[in-house]
Amino acid sequence: MRLHWHRTDLRPSDNRALVSPDADPVLPVYVFDPKVLTHAAPPRMAFVLDSLDALREWYRARESDLLVVRGEAPAELARLAEKHDADAVSWAQAYSGLGRRRDDRVRDRLAEMGVETHTVHDHLHHEPGSITTNDGDPYSVYSYFWKKWRDREKASSVPAPGADRLAATTATTPLPTLADLGFDDPEATIPDGGYMTARHRLNDFCDGPIYEYEEARDDPAAAATSRLSPHLTHGTVGVRTVHDRVVRARENAPDDAAREAVETFRGELAWREFYHHVLYFNPEVVTENYREYEHDIEWRDDPETLQAWKDGETGYPIVDAGMRQLRAEAYMHNRVRMIVASFLTKDLLVDWREGYDWFRQKLVDHNPANDNGGWQWAASTGTDAQPYFRIFNPMTQGERHDPDAEYIREYVPELRGVDADVIHGWHECSEAERESAAPDYPAPIVDHSERREAALEMFERARGEADE
Numbered sequence: 408m409r410l411h412w413h414r415t416d417l418r419p420s421d422n423r424a425l426v427s428p429d430a431d432p433v434l435p436v437y438v439f440d441p442k443v444l445t446h447a448a449p450p451r452m453a454f455v456l457d458s459l460d461a462l463r464e465w466y467r468a469r470e471s472d473l474l475v476v477r478g479e480a481p482a483e484l485a486r487l488a489e490k491h492d493a494d495a496v497s498w499a500q501a502y503s504g505l506g507r508r509r510d511d512r513v514r515d516r517l518a519e520m521g522v523e524t525h526t527v528h529d530h531l532h533h534e535p536g537s538i539t540t541n542d543g544d545p546y547s548v549y550s551y552f553w554k555k556w557r558d559r560e561k562a563s564s565v566p567a568p569g570a571d572r573l574a575a576t577t578a579t580t581p582l583p584t585l586a587d588l589g590f591d592d593p594e595a596t597i598p599d600g601g602y603m604t605a606r607h608r609l610n611d612f613c614d615g616p617i618y619e620y621e622e623a624r625d626d627p628a629a630a631a632t633s634r635l636s637p638h639l640t641h642g643t644v645g646v647r648t649v650h651d652r653v654v655r656a657r658e659n660a661p662d663d664a665a666r667e668a669v670e671t672f673r674g675e676l677a678w679r680e681f682y683h684h685v686l687y688f689n690p691e692v693v694t695e696n697y698r699e700y701e702h703d704i705e706w707r708d709d710p711e712t713l714q715a716w717k718d719g720e721t722g723y724p725i726v727d728a729g730m731r732q733l734r735a736e737a738y739m740h741n742r743v744r745m746i747v748a749s750f751l752t753k754d755l756l757v758d759w760r761e762g763y764d765w766f767r768q769k770l771v772d773h774n775p776a777n778d779n780g781g782w783q784w785a786a787s788t789g790t791d792a793q794p795y796f797r798i799f800n801p802m803t804q805g806e807r808h809d810p811d812a813e814y815i816r817e818y819v820p821e822l823r824g825v826d827a828d829v830i831h832g833w834h835e836c837s838e839a840e841r842e843s844a845a846p847d848y849p850a851p852i853v854d855h856s857e858r859r860e861a862a863l864e865m866f867e868r869a870r871g872e873a874d875e
């Protein structure tokens with residue numbers, strides 16, 4: 408008997424750790440570990456519970472079951488291995504520092520009992536360390552990483568294990584509820600989880616919208632991206648399945664422009680892998696700047712403006728629309744994530760860690776690699792960081808990417824009856840104009856031009872240039 412420990416691989420197919428060349432029947436298990444739960448949040452937990460439900464049904468239809476236990480993973484897996492006389496435990500390799508330390512503890516505990524462990528590389532196409540500079544170092548610049556990632560051969564997806572490979576069992580413990588686990592209901596409406604939802608979303612996207620991706624991906628109102636991020640984060644779809652389907656879409660592309668759009672989408676999949684490699688080699692980035700400055704960056708401690716940012720009450724319409732989308736859907740469009748992250752760090756001058764922590768609590772797709780990569784990029788502290796002097800202008804960003812203010816009006820109801828020109832010029836309106844157009848919507852809480860100068864000075868001081 409082999410136990411398979413499901414974590415962020417909540418799917419039966421294209422799961423390299425679940426299928427194994429050995430002939431032993433496999434008994435699947437999920438552990439609600441209190442140490443891991445302290446890092447979780449209601450949106451992600453709701454998605455996980457929904458996905459576990461679907462996975463359990465899949466096993467039950469094959470006269471097997473998903474065991475669900477609560478307790479610290481090393482002790483629980485040791486107990487289950489003993490109870491079921493398992494001689495091996497398999498799982499998909501973790502890439503974060505926290506995950507790897509936990510896996511080491513499990514491995515040590517099982518080794519003491521003589522139980523073998525199989526950790527399988529599964530969440531990425533190319534393992535950390537397999538795409539490096541010619542000197543063997545990990546890349547810190549995405550464009551070079553991409554060239555190698557793009558051309559490297561990729562493994563294809565693997566089928567789900569047959570029913571004959573699964574241990575016949577009936578689990579008696581029901582799945583816990585959010586309340587059982589100590590979580591409140593999420594504030595947002597959470598997208599459906601589960602491996603079938605992921606499969607449908609992938610197919611729908613690859614049947615058409617992928618061909619418009621290049622043109623429409625930066626338009627938040629068009630909702631033209633795949634929305635696969637919660638599925639890739641929680642593993643309700645495997646990366647090989649996604650890539651196989653994307654390659655098929657490329658083969659069926661009607662013209663060169665459509666083929667190029669597919670390639671742009673592949674580039675986003677590569678960003679995900681790039682940030683996972685960065686996290687693997689620099690686990691400290693979850694709390695520390697990746698890029699070193701000569702002096703500490705003098706971020707401002709400003710609870711009032713931070714709260715206005717969280718509430719979507721900054722008086723910058725595109726920022727507020729994004730922050731409200733996050734609260735409503737536990738998701739935010741990528742372009743708008745960049746805008747709100749730049750606004751927090753370069754306009755409010757608040758530490759990126761505050762933003763990262765809010766996203767960690769609110770996003771259904773949060774994973775430390777992508778979230779941290781996105782925040783440190785925006786804050787000019789990361790790998791491949793945008794230079795500190797390139798500061799997003801929230802008004803021109805709104806005007807360029809949401810010209811008709813369609814996205815803004817969807818999430819900021821106070822601005823629904825207001826002309827797009829007035830919305831994009833909100834910072835220039837007089838008090839009387841604002842009062843007449845949208846009395847319930849706030850005036851800008853800071854002046855962008857002044858803050859831009861303050862941000863440049865803050866970074867120059869950190870670079871030691873202000874002393875010269």
Ligand SMILES: Cc1cc2nc3c(=O)[nH]c(=O)nc-3n(C[C@H](O)[C@H](O)[C@H](O)COP(=O)(O)OP(=O)(O)OC[C@H]3O[C@@H](n4cnc5c(N)ncnc54)[C@H](O)[C@@H]3O)c2cc1C
Nearest residue numbers: 632633634635636675679741744772773774777778781782
């Ligand atoms: C400040 C900030 C925080 C972010 N936090 C997260 C996060 O916690 N989790 C997360 O999955 N993504 C994060 N991203 C990246 C990106 O915004 C989301 O992956 C994307 O918006 C998800 O929507 P989608 O699935 O429709 O993306 P699509 O455009 O359809 O892209 C397909 C997939 O590629 C990957 N991807 C796309 N863009 C990026 C990117 N810039 N970096 C890394 N991977 C990418 C994701 O897995 C995504 O699902 C963050 C970006 C920023 C700027």
